Amino acid sequence: MEQNVERLQKAIAKSGYTSRRKAEELIVEGKVTVNGKVVKELGTKVKPDDKIEVNGVPLENEEPIYILLYKPRGVISSVQDERNRKVVTDLLPEVKERIFPIGRLDYDTSGLLLLTNDGEFAQMLMHPKHQIDKVYVVKVKGIPTPEELKLLRKGIKENGEVLKSVRQRILSTDRKKNKAIIEITLHEGKNRQIRRMMESLGYPVEKLKRERYGFLHLHGLNAGEHRILSPHEVKQLKLLAQKIVE
Template sequence: MTESPEAEGIRLQKVLANAGVASRRVSEQLIVEGRVRVNGVVVTELGSRIDPAVDLVDVDGTAIQLDQSKRYVMLNKPTGVVSSMNDDRGRPDLRRFTKEWAERLYNVGRLDADTSGLLVLTNDGELAHVLAHPSFGVTKVYIAKVDGRVTPQTIARLTKGVDLEDGPIAADKARLLSSSDAGGGSLVELTLHSGRNRIVRRMMAEVGHPVVELVRRQFGPLHLGGLPAGRARELTTVERGALLTLARQAGVPSGEQETE
């Protein structure tokens, strides 16, 4: 009997194999072991069929990407590049980093021209909204090189909260990485889920330590790792699964995107 996606759906083990989870034989074992869920329900029957365009599948609680038209890319944005696919002022933009992908990709949120680091590019609008909207609480981790000698008291102030012109704000976490008595400045790690414009720079200026250099090292479950500045790569299967799991766990309200 031929498998007909329109009439009967596709065997679950074949869907898993096509998605790159494992070989078909290993996928069958995952199903038998009760490690696969379809629409939140554990499926253990090897004859089960699904519609990849409609059904949601996860393995060991991690979402599986079935829609192969969606593309997910990590970029280490260098300084001097604006977070736009077509800058109307003629400044260097993100188009140069997306030429190898046929899909029309968009940046998730923004990093200002003077900030480098992790930027996500995708054609998955729903996932982009979950990642960018501050109401979902997706955290971003920044390393800031700042003027002056930062003290533990200043770190405590950042987590307790500071008052800015658009209201109070507190870091989810703050950590002093290094501090120099010889005028070399300090390195501070800040974790935030805020979506406010240039929030790290404004927070550090408020506590008397203006930012000299700023890089975003982490965005939700994604880590920049050793990706060189100016380089882009597709997310791994594990990274895609982590992002899709986030999206499935969240509702999707309308609202703004973040800018730093």
């Protein structure tokens, strides 16, 4: 029996309710009960037959599901929006599990977004030490020089933050229209990071798309479409994240 005991926040994350970090916040805030009693200690251990409720709602362990979505522009990377704008889960009405996005893409950014109900998996991929390549293709107004683009790797200070790329290269230029298409690889995922970096260099972003996440890509999908990740892909992502974090 003892080997089935686990930390409360981990049990909540495994249920698909939310990430482990958010589960810890809910526990500290007194929004979690175990067998009818409020629990605020993060070290609390629970057994499989314990009755756990979050905000008065009993946890239900779902089968884990892992989804790759081609997010269109004009969709919020969330499960709800206070302004009633379209959110990514609106694109997946047939999915009955309680899924949520892993990280986010900005409202005006399209591309590859992962969703799951596996909080442990999400936490692993969003670990602050992760270095999974996220590859974007960006169309900008103006044509930056290679020297200017090198500044992205060194890091650009903007509003108290240092924004860095891992790699970058110009894919094409249009001298007549004064535009360029650039591939930028990030490890971070700061708010509007690429837009802020390029604007700091004087090249406003006109279009932005995430093409790849690690070894995953969008081949075969149109905007708004999705597919279920295979067990092998899930295993490879876990191995990649564990290797990087360690």
